[in-house]
Amino acid sequence: MSEMTAPLRTSRTRGRLLALLLLVVAPVCAEYLTAYDPEVTGQAAALVGGLLVLGPLYGAPAVLIRELAARTGMHWTGILAMAGAFGVLQAGVVDQSLFAMHYLGYDSWAQELGPTLVAPLGVSGSFALNFLLGHVIWSIGAPIALVESFDRRSGRQPWLGAPGIVVLTVLWVLASLAVWSDIRGDGSDQASAGQLVGAVAVAGVLVVVACTFGRRRLPPPTASRVPGPVAVLGLAFVAFAGYEAIPASWLGVAVGILILLVTAVVLTRWSRSASWGARHVAAVAGAAVVARALVGFASVASTTPRPPGGYAQNTVLLILALALTLSASAGRRT
Numbered sequence: 001m002s003e004m005t006a007p008l009r010t011s012r013t014r015g016r017l018l019a020l021l022l023l024v025v026a027p028v029c030a031e032y033l034t035a036y037d038p039e040v041t042g043q044a045a046a047l048v049g050g051l052l053v054l055g056p057l058y059g060a061p062a063v064l065i066r067e068l069a070a071r072t073g074m075h076w077t078g079i080l081a082m083a084g085a086f087g088v089l090q091a092g093v094v095d096q097s098l099f100a101m102h103y104l105g106y107d108s109w110a111q112e113l114g115p116t117l118v119a120p121l122g123v124s125g126s127f128a129l130n131f132l133l134g135h136v137i138w139s140i141g142a143p144i145a146l147v148e149s150f151d152r153r154s155g156r157q158p159w160l161g162a163p164g165i166v167v168l169t170v171l172w173v174l175a176s177l178a179v180w181s182d183i184r185g186d187g188s189d190q191a192s193a194g195q196l197v198g199a200v201a202v203a204g205v206l207v208v209v210a211c212t213f214g215r216r217r218l219p220p221p222t223a224s225r226v227p228g229p230v231a232v233l234g235l236a237f238v239a240f241a242g243y244e245a246i247p248a249s250w251l252g253v254a255v256g257i258l259i260l261l262v263t264a265v266v267l268t269r270w271s272r273s274a275s276w277g278a279r280h281v282a283a284v285a286g287a288a289v290v291a292r293a294l295v296g297f298a299s300v301a302s303t304t305p306r307p308p309g310g311y312a313q314n315t316v317l318l319i320l321a322l323a324l325t326l327s328a329s330a331g332r333r334t
Contacts, residue, residue, distance in 0.1 A: 014151070015159030022066065022147040023059035025324070027051055029289055030058045030139035033317055035296035035310055042300075042309025053178060056171035058139050061086050063160070063168055066144045069214075070156045076271075076281075078214020080141055085206035087135025092191065092199030094176045098123060098131055100189040115249050122195060126248040129256055137288050145285035149278055149328035221274035229279040229329045232270075236287035239263045244295050279329050286325025293318040 031037075031054055032047060040046040065082045068074065074082075091098040099122050103109045113124035151157065160168070184190065191199070227235065243259045246252035267284060270276055296317065300310035 011153070011157075012161075015157070016164070018147055018151055019063050019159045019164065021150070022063050022143055023055050024051065025059075025147055026062040026139060026143040027054035027058040028317070029143050029292070030054070030135070032313075033138070033289070033292045033296055033321070035299040035307075035314055038303050038307045038310075041303075041307040042311075042313050044309075047313070053175050056168070056175035057090075057179060059143075060168040060172035060175070062140050062143050064165065064172070065140060066148070066156075067158055067160055067165060070158045072211075072215060074210060074214045075218060076141075077216075078210040079144065080136055081206045081210035081214050083136040083140035084132065085203040085210070086140060087132045088199050088203040088206065090135055090139075090176075091131040092202075093196055094180050095183050096180075096188070096191045098128060098199070099191040099195045103188045104183070104186055112248050116253060122192070125250060125253045129253055133260070138292055142285035142288045145281045146289065146324055146328045149282040219272065221276075222272050224269075224273045224275075226270040226273045226275050226280065229283040232280050233283035233287050233325070233329060236263070236267075236284045237291055240288045240291035241294070244291055282325070282328035286321070286329055289321045290318070290325055293321040 027050075031050070035041045040050060065079060065086065068082065069079050072078075088098075097103055101110055101113070101122070113127050116125035116127070117123075118125060148156070151159075226232070239259055239262075243256055246256045246259075270280070293314070296314040297311065300306060300314060303310070
């Protein structure tokens with residue numbers, strides 16, 4: 001009996017470790033890579049301590065979305081739609097940054113949202129694109145793809161049991177309530193009732209998309225050839241780096257959307273090939289993470305006064321991003 005249960009125990013242990021890794025990778029990708037907050041940038045103790053809240057805030061939903069996909073047969077369309085629903089709730093309801101005209105004492109906030117402000121909705125076009133896409137790609141999608149590459153089992157298997165799922169759900173709710181309360185206490189702008197209803201409605205639509213189109217049977221794979229993982233990594237990096245460089249203007253929004261559409265069309269076509277595998281997915285995710293890690297250097301350089309230790313933080317995170325990307329891209333082939 002012990003010989004039969006040993007592989008099962010090993011599988012459970014592996015799943016818990018991968019869930020724990022995702023619990024850390026997701027908030028680091030979401031918050032720390034860009035080094036946008038001078039109050040914690042370069043401060044190791046503050047960065048580690050921040051994970052106590054950011055882990056449940058970003059890591060828990062990343063794990064939960066991945067668990068939902070594993071248990072319901074969702075493919076990447078469903079995962080990204082669920083990530084979009086999370087992004088709308090996070091930016092529109094929890095921290096309400098999507099609708100704020102002034103936020104947490106950031107002096108340049110109003111100046112940056114002004115050029116693309118849609119006054120009737122109280123939403124900045126550039127902020128909406130960056131916030132929501134940031135959550136879809138860097139908070140949820142890329143971390144899941146990278147961490148999943150270390151699961152050597154074929155297919156997407158559950159990592160946690162019911163108790164783990166319940167614990168993560170509770171932690172996510174508590175972290176969200178803490179952030180919501182903190183934002184209100186700091187005097188940042190609050191979303192209106194209409195804006196909150198609109199955000200919840202959009203999130204609901206995305207959940208429906210995830211549960212329908214995200215579970216729809218995919219067409220049979222084609223025999224078309226696709227570039228290798230290394231080439232995909234390089235091409236995806238160019239796309240993500242280009243997106244990161246767009247200005248906060250309507251022209252920038254248009255260029256950003258164009259980059260995303262072209263990238264999505266190309267990746268969708270490649271993913272239908274029988275030659276496309278987990279290493280390619282990890283390469284795309286790694287390219288996104290490395291491109292964002294480079295943004296941190298520009299953030300530190302443009303901050304006055306420059307946060308001490310900022311470049312050291314950027315360097316460490318870039319090295320870790322490269323190591324994670326190379327390890328994930330060289331992972332399982334199925």
